[in-house]
Amino acid sequence: xxxxxxxxxxxxxxxxxxxxxxxxxxxxxxxxxxxxxxxxxxxxxxxxxxxxxxxxxxxxxxxxxxxxxxxxxxxxxxxxxxxxxxxxxxxxxxxxxxxxxxxxxxxxxxxxxxxxxxxxxxxxxxxxxxxxxxxxxxxxxxxxxxxxxxxxxxxxxxxxxxxxxxxxxxxxxxxxxxxxxxxxxxxxxxxxxxxxxxxxxxxxxxxxxxxxxxxxxxxxxxxxxxxxxxxxxxxxxxxxxxxxxxxxxxxxxxxxxxxxxxxxxxxxx
Amino acid sequence: xxxxxxxxxxxxxxxxxxxxxxxxxxxxxxxxxxxxxxxxxxxxxxxxxxxxxxxxxxxxxxxxxxxxxxxxxxxxxxxxxxxxxxxxxxxxxxxxxxxxxxxxxxxxxxxxxxxxxxxxxxxxxxxxxxxxxxxxxxxxxxxxxxxxxxxxxxxxxxxxxxxxxxxxxxxxxxxxxxxxxxxxxxxxxxxxxxxxxxxxxxxxxxxxxxxxxxxxxxxxxxxxxxxxxxxxxxxxxxxxxxxxxxxxxxxxxxxxxxxxxxxxxxxxxxxxxxxxxxxxxxxxxxxxxxxxxxxxxxxxxxxxxxxxxxxxxxxxxxxxxxxxxxxxxxxxxxxxxxxxxxxxxxxxxxxxxxxxxxxxxxxxxxxxxxxxxxxxxxxxxxxxxxxxxxxxxxxxxxxxxxxxxxxxxxxxxxxxxxxxxxxxxxxxxxxxxxxxxxxx
Numbered sequence: 001x002x003x004x005x006x007x008x009x010x011x012x013x014x015x016x017x018x019x020x021x022x023x024x025x026x027x028x029x030x031x032x033x034x035x036x037x038x039x040x041x042x043x044x045x046x047x048x049x050x051x052x053x054x055x056x057x058x059x060x061x062x063x064x065x066x067x068x069x070x071x072x073x074x075x076x077x078x079x080x081x082x083x084x085x086x087x088x089x090x091x092x093x094x095x096x097x098x099x100x101x102x103x104x105x106x107x108x109x110x111x112x113x114x115x116x117x118x119x120x121x122x123x124x125x126x127x128x129x130x131x132x133x134x135x136x137x138x139x140x141x142x143x144x145x146x147x148x149x150x151x152x153x154x155x156x157x158x159x160x161x162x163x164x165x166x167x168x169x170x171x172x173x174x175x176x177x178x179x180x181x182x183x184x185x186x187x188x189x190x191x192x193x194x195x196x197x198x199x200x201x202x203x204x205x206x207x208x209x210x211x212x213x214x215x216x217x218x219x220x221x222x223x224x225x226x227x228x229x230x231x232x233x234x235x236x237x238x239x240x241x242x243x244x245x246x247x248x249x250x251x252x253x254x255x256x257x258x259x260x261x262x263x264x265x266x267x268x269x
Numbered sequence: 270x271x272x273x274x275x276x277x278x279x280x281x282x283x284x285x286x287x288x289x290x291x292x293x294x295x296x297x298x299x300x301x302x303x304x305x306x307x308x309x310x311x312x313x314x315x316x317x318x319x320x321x322x323x324x325x326x327x328x329x330x331x332x333x334x335x336x337x338x339x340x341x342x343x344x345x346x347x348x349x350x351x352x353x354x355x356x357x358x359x360x361x362x363x364x365x366x367x368x369x370x371x372x373x374x375x376x377x378x379x380x381x382x383x384x385x386x387x388x389x390x391x392x393x394x395x396x397x398x399x400x401x402x403x404x405x406x407x408x409x410x411x412x413x414x415x416x417x418x419x420x421x422x423x424x425x426x427x428x429x430x431x432x433x434x435x436x437x438x439x440x441x442x443x444x445x446x447x448x449x450x451x452x453x454x455x456x457x458x459x460x461x462x463x464x465x466x467x468x469x470x471x472x473x474x475x476x477x478x479x480x481x482x483x484x485x486x487x488x489x490x491x492x493x494x495x496x497x498x499x500x501x502x503x504x505x506x507x508x509x510x511x512x513x514x515x516x517x518x519x520x521x522x523x524x525x526x527x528x529x530x531x532x533x534x535x536x537x538x539x540x541x542x543x544x545x546x547x548x549x550x551x552x553x554x555x556x557x558x559x560x561x562x563x564x565x566x567x568x569x570x571x572x573x574x575x576x577x578x579x580x581x582x583x584x585x586x587x588x589x590x591x592x593x594x595x596x597x598x599x600x601x602x603x604x605x606x607x608x609x610x611x612x613x614x615x616x617x618x619x620x621x622x623x624x625x626x627x628x629x630x631x632x633x634x635x636x637x638x639x640x641x642x643x644x645x646x647x648x649x650x651x652x653x654x655x656x657x658x659x660x661x662x663x664x665x666x667x668x669x670x671x672x673x674x675x676x677x678x679x680x681x682x683x684x685x686x687x688x689x690x691x692x693x694x695x696x697x698x699x700x701x702x703x704x705x706x707x708x709x
Binding site for chain 1: 309433434436437439440443444446447448449450451452453494497498499500503
């Protein structure tokens with residue numbers, strides 16, 4: 001495991017120690033330890049089923065059965081939730097739902113509203129602003145199912161941006177989109193970075209990783225490497241990430257699935 | 270007309286009918302709304318299971334009290350149904366059963382216990398037990414003044430809560446994970462919404478019965494779903510469908526004395542659902558068939574105009590008349606889909622102003638028809654060019670594809686294609702791409 005030192009002396013955006021997640025006694029993430037810098041675009045890279053989405057979800061406290069320590073922006077998760085934004089996978093919702101583009105994006109403001117979620121003028125203005133930024137102003141009244149895949153992804157992006165967070169977690173915002181939307185998203189990401197925001201993104205395209213992400217995390221159920229892309233994006237690391245499961249590790253996993261071993265014997269933290 | 274008004278007057282002046290109507294309307298309001306959210310959350314069948322899970326509670330509280338106090342019986346129903354819901358959650362979380370299996374399991378298990386208890390009570394010869402049966406199939410006619418109070422209180426309460434917290438419930442139904450990510454109390458909202466669902470089930474079982482209450486929850490929102498894509502109108506329409514079928518059901522059961530109210534309500538709502546299934550715009554079967562037919566008709570017309578264009582292209586004589594035999598011959602050679610050419614179709618194009626009839630069996634293009642013919646041929650050739658230049662199709666394969674795409678390209682797409690390729694003059698076969706104003 002290659003450990004790059006944090007880029008600057010500044011506070012880390014995400015710091016995890018001994019993070020493990022079990023689904024149905026099946027470890028999806030195994031003893032992850034890392035610390036990510038602030039103000040960077042950070043790509044999370046790994047094969048299918050490597051636990052990339054699970055990692056993001058557990059950083060947002062959305063999965064059960066995880067153990068370990070987590071500090072976000074230097075604080076416990078719950079105290080900084082209103083400085084975070086989470087963009088889920090597009091497939092995670094029902095796009096046939098009778099709801100308009102505008103209403104979905106407005107949900108991004110709910111975290112800053114009171115109990116009854118009455119939008120104020122400032123909320124409406126922000127929704128309008130970010131709908132314009134992702135180029136969906138003309139579609140704000142449209143039911144979300146009647147958009148193309150790229151437009152649907154932009155709806156989620158607008159909902160994420162309208163939260164005006166300091167730290168963004170985005171789960172595969174590039175899946176199933178057209179080239180135009182991809183360019184647009186990267187432009188927006190660069191803008192966020194120039195404003196000092198941190199964006200952690202699950203990413204797939206190995207060809208363009210080094211072009212877009214100054215920092216990466218290589219993941220395959222366990223942490224392979226993390227750090228500056230030029231240091232970490234090496235052939236050896238990639239082979240380790242994509243080169244099939246380690247046999248002892250997978251044997252142990254199978255054993256675990258079939259036996260009622262209490263978790264605390266597996267993960268000491 | 271007089272007869273109608275006197276019928277309405279006598280309908281309304283009957284106090285029993287009035288109670289029944291008010292109760293049923295309130296019930297259908299709250300069940301349509303809670304049912305709407307259940308449907309949106311993909312839990313359509315959960316309501317059915319929870320309704321069946323009320324039976325053990327009714328029986329047990331009857332056994333404990335040995336009398337029929339409606340309030341306490343309903344409380345028992347609520348408790349056992351809540352237990353059913355809690356077990357459903359537990360089964361879902363800790364077993365590997367799928368949601369529908371877990372739902373069916375809870376339904377059968379609780380209803381089994383309930384049936385067992387009910388049979389036992391009936392065999393035990395306790396007095397007053399006969400009324401318990403009405404929970405199974407409902408008996409709206411037996412609603413009395415006191416029941417109205419319970420209905421008013423619970424329905425108004427659920428209506429208020431849903432109106433106030435509608436945005437929270439929508440978020441909960443649409444994207445609960447995102448809700449959790451912004452620190453939104455998903456579990457509390459889930460609990461409130463589930464409690465409202467339970468309440469409408471419990472007050473509904475006296476009216477339409479355990480077996481049919483799920484229809485009151487599910488049919489109104491399903492009907493509404495056919496007609497709208499907007500949340501607000503979806504919820505309102507769902508309420509309207511619930512109330513309308515209730516009104517019809519109560520009315521129908523009033524007309525035929527001794528007819529059951531609940532089943533009539535459900536049957537009316539079911540009819541509305543079937544009507545929507547056939548007629549609803551976009552989603553209904555008939556409008557889909559209709560728009561399909563229109564597309565096919567348009568394609569034929571456009572093909573026919575194309576025939577005129579091709580006949581005229583070589584000699585640039587777009588307005589000279591063509592004989593019927595020539596047209597049939599060219600149309601057949603075009604190998605278009607569908608049956609052979611019919612005279613009536615030419616007449617229809619005359620009526621549209623695209624063709625002019627010049628004597629027996631002779632037709633020519635009108636200026637407007639020529640413009641249409643230009644448009645369709647231009648789309649065909651632009652698309653061929655796009656396929657060869659941008660999609661790298663072999664030149665001998667593009668014609669077939671363009672034959673269908675020419676009918677589907679919208680003016681906007683055509684303009685974009687044209688711009689992208691720099692307003693080309695010739696297609697890949699080196700024939701001219703026709704444009705308005707350009708002469709040959």
